[in-house]
Amino acid sequence: MPDMRFVGKALDDFGDDWHWVILHDAEPRGERRYFTRLVDTICGIRLDEGGVTxxxxxxxxxxxxxxxxxxxxxxGPGLRAQIEQVLEEADLVPVRRTTSTPREV
Ligand SMILES: [Zn+2]
Known part of the structure; x- marks a missing residue:
């Protein structure tokens, strides 16, 4: 299953920043529910693991x-433009994970 990426934060840590959250191998389990083997952020915060819904x-x-x-x-700029375009229509957007490596800024 594809990974999903969206802007989010952990609900039990609402004072935290917004991050790019990644659901690894996300499988739909009803409206806005996903089974995933790992939930983490691009910057390395591990929110959940071991198979969670x-x-x-x-x-x-x-x-x-x-x-x-x-x-x-x-x-990258291309993917960001895509995401922003889709975000005009929805709050949460599944995005196929790309294999491109982050660039040094
Ligand atoms: Zn972050």
Missing amino acids: VTLVDTGAPHEPNCPQCQQAGV
Whole structure:
């Protein structure tokens, strides 16, 4: 199954920054519910692992993370434009993970 990537944060740590959250091998389990083997962020925070079902909540996420490490990592201009375009229509957007490596800024 593809990985999903979206801007989010852990609900039990709501004072935290917004990050690029990745659901690894996400399988749909109903509306906004996904079974995933690992949930982490681009900047390396491990939110859950070992096979969990997560429910995505509309939290009014911004279009881009405000975590500096997530902002720098991973999302090239092309993909970012794609994401922003789709975000005009939806709050949470599944994005196929790319194999491109983050560039040094
Ligand atoms: Zn981050």
